[in-house]
Amino acid sequence: MNRRNFLTLATLAAVGTACGSEQPDTWTTGGRLPIPPLYAGRRGEDGVRRFTLNLQRGQTEFLPGKRAATWGVNGSYLGPTLRVTRGDTVAMRVNNQVGEATTLHWHGMRLPARMDGGPHQMIEPDAAWTPRWTVDQPAATSWYHPHPHERTAMHVYRGLAGMFLIDDPRTVEPALPRRYGEDDIPLVIQDKRFTDDGALHEAAVDTGTFGFLGDKILVNGRLQPTLQVTTTLVRFRLLNASNARVYRIGFADDRRFQLIATDAGLLPEPADLDRLKLSPGERAEIVATFAGGEQVFLDSVGEDGDSIERDDFNLLRIIAAETLTAAAPLPRRLSDDPLLQPPPGARVRRFVLSGKEINGKPMDMTRVDEVVPAGATEIWELDNTTYAHNFHIHEVAFRVLALNGAPPPAHLRGHKDTVFVPKRAKVRLAVSFGSHTDPSSPYMYHCHLLRHEDQGMMGQFVIVPPGTEHRTPLTLPAASHHG
Missing domain, CATH: 2.60.40.420 (Cupredoxins -  blue copper proteins)
Incomplete structure (x- = not known):
């Protein structure tokens, strides 16, 4: 019996039976899910x-x-x-x-x-x-x-x-589940290892191909937490705050859910999914439907790929109250903001991702790598020549135009600021830059697998008034990062 079939059977069993790899008498460490104030x-x-x-x-x-x-x-x-x-x-x-x-x-x-x-x-x-x-x-x-x-x-x-x-009161936000800690639940997901005396295991944080990969999962700082829900629809705000691990999040009984937002905001309309891949730094908002008296695990199911993608974990046990408050259905339209579209002749910038460098260069705090005119929409092409990475750009919103030459999957079609880049993959982005100009203060772009970032897989760009790009210095004062 494969793990997926086991999880489904476990979920359909009597209330109190565990769903997933943890048995009911061991899912007791954390108690109630803490909600950050x-x-x-x-x-x-x-x-x-x-x-x-x-x-x-x-x-x-x-x-x-x-x-x-x-x-x-x-x-x-x-x-x-x-x-x-x-x-x-x-x-x-x-x-x-x-x-x-x-x-x-x-x-x-x-x-x-x-x-x-x-x-x-x-x-x-x-x-x-x-x-x-x-x-x-x-x-x-x-x-x-x-x-x-x-x-x-x-x-x-x-x-x-x-x-x-x-x-943003100008959006459909008021029509979505939005009672913080009740039907609008923040979930900060992190993997850890613990020493025999219960301390955080720090020895592996700065080692290995990807950096730290833990064998225990914390949600909102709690190991093995349980959440009781009281409404038929619940919104979960998911944040992968792990150092390197990638999650494929869904429910143990394979129930479908609605993706309503990615990193930079609401999707045009809900996307129907049963799994959602989330790499470090990425966020997503999903809405799930529950029935009175049921319980299910929110979990992560691994898949073939690098070691950061392979493992299975239960994340959160969810128990529905016997009687639930009925929620209004989700709006069919979530946002009327147009999806980013590069204009004809948009500037194209190419970034080759290797093991520890971008475009063959490690991070240099005094070097300006790119100069961008304020308000521009550009095309950034990411060419990953090695194992898995992801890519975060400060200040911007972007849209994934293509993954390996094909249209992106549903969970990558909204506006984002961080994107997973699989092994030897090519990703094409439409990137929208803001209006704040400062030729001497850079923003970063980097791999958000934190060991890679620390090893130098990061670059810098400045935003300047249009027409001044060629007059902008490409070096910064050596001591500027101490300010």
Whole structure:
């Protein structure tokens, strides 16, 4: 009997029978799924929404009776879910209390380069960083995490991460499940290993072809959690915050679900799926249907490929209440924003991905690799000549035009900022750049398998006023990343 058939039979068995590889008497470590606290900041008399984020050390109990040294944001592990509305001006105060220099990058945010939180915006120990910007992008599930050059993998692994939600009242958002923690559930998915005394196993974070691959899965910082749902429709906001592992997420009984959003916002209309591939840094929003009294596992089923894709995991046990509140059906149309389309004669840039380099060059903090005119829509072609990677571009939204010369699968047809690039694959993107110009402050593009990023698989681009590209310096001050 293959695993898929076993999972289906297990789900159809009596309530209380386990679905998947974990037996019911062992799925007890985590108890209830924790929901990260929602933090909407404090709006001042000037209308600015202000947030204070303390990056701090702490102790977290992942295994019963055992405590691990961890890092967190306003707590011992992970951080609150930040929430803003399109049009808000936000002011952050990020206090670094972890004892070594780090950063905080707003992954998926479209904002000035100096506010981006990449490796050029280092925060020294016991110092604060105070970026400020106006939110001007569609509703989306973004996130935040550290981005120090050559140390990102370790800093994320220790726990510095959280979701960052953008609302846009001009969309169909009010018609979707949106009661945070009730029918709108954030799921931060990470793989870990633990030592015998319950500590995070850090020895393998900076080793191996891909970097860290764990044998235990945390969801919202909890091992083997359970969620009780009380409505017929539930929206799950999925974030792969792992260092390297790729998940194929679905339900153990193969029930279908609706994909409603990818990294950069809502799809034009729901896409009907039974599995969703999610690589590190990618986000997706799905809506699933439940019946009273049932239970099922949200799981990940591996497939042939590199080691980051092969393993099977149960992620979350879901138990439906005996009586569920009926939810309105999903809108047939989710977004009227046109899908990105490169104009005739669009600039084409090509990027060859090798084991540790892009276009044959390792990362150089003083080198500007690409100069882009503000407001441009370009074509970026990714040619992966080796094992699996993925690719994230700061500041932009992009659309996958083709994967190995063919139209992309349904889960890649919306607007994104991070894309999985399989072994020896070619990906063609339409990339839309913003209007914030600064010839001396770069944005990053890089592999989001964090060990690859730390090893130098990253480049830099600046956005400049149109017509000034050829006058833009291609070098940066050597000390610029200490500011």
